[in-house]
Amino acid sequence: MSGEKVPPKEIKAETDNPDASCPSVSDLQQLLQTGKVTSLYRSIYQSPCLSLSSSRATANNRFELWKLGITHVLNAAHGGLYCQGGPDFYGSSVSYLGVPAHDLPDFNISAYFSSSADFIHSALSKVLVHCVVGVSRSATLVLAYLMLRQRLTLLQAVSSVKRHRWIFPNSGFLKQLCQLDKQLHETGQLKPES
Numbered sequence: 001m002s003g004e005k006v007p008p009k010e011i012k013a014e015t016d017n018p019d020a021s022c023p024s025v026s027d028l029q030q031l032l033q034t035g036k037v038t039s040l041y042r043s044i045y046q047s048p049c050l051s052l053s054s055s056r057a058t059a060n061n062r063f064e065l066w067k068l069g070i071t072h073v074l075n076a077a078h079g080g081l082y083c084q085g086g087p088d089f090y091g092s093s094v095s096y097l098g099v100p101a102h103d104l105p106d107f108n109i110s111a112y113f114s115s116s117a118d119f120i121h122s123a124l125s126k127v128l129v130h131c132v133v134g135v136s137r138s139a140t141l142v143l144a145y146l147m148l149r150q151r152l153t154l155l156q157a158v159s160s161v162k163r164h165r166w167i168f169p170n171s172g173f174l175k176q177l178c179q180l181d182k183q184l185h186e187t188g189q190l191k192p193e194s
Helices: 023-032 062-067 087-093 108-121 138-149 154-162 172-184
Strands: 050-052 070-075 094-097 127-131
Touching: 023 154, 023 172, 050 138, 062 070, 062 087, 062 127, 070 108, 087 094, 094 108, 108 127, 108 138, 108 172, 138 154, 138 172, 154 172
Parallel strands: 050 127, 070 094, 070 127
Antiparallel strands: none
């Protein structure tokens, strides 16, 4: 048995039971740990208009942002020691939204789901979403955006992002995303799973 690779179990939400529309946090963590990792722009999740960066150096480099065509920056660690960004730093060429989130399981990041999704959605071109490391706070806000604006379930959103980069929101953020998933299921605001 030692040395044998055990295939990861398939993780599915129980769609017949509305209380179980979201898998457990431990199942989500397993899904996140087994995801495929690819390198794209220093581990930036790229879609036509959305970038999720693991490099605060990218967010703090105005020339690099200009080369990437970034017109909007969402800083999920606004006010933190490691993030220089702010409206004054980026000037008039980049729209900025700062979310003063702490990467702690008891931090209520869900209070920023709607405003962050609106900011990302309102951008007509490229948005950079970042925090300090790029795996928890910023990833959580990108997942919430995909759920709220692209009508993806939490599992679909996680699968979409993890195809491009490794993310690992903390357990408290995953619980809040599960609550959002349940709320969107109950109100019929998600695309049916295929």
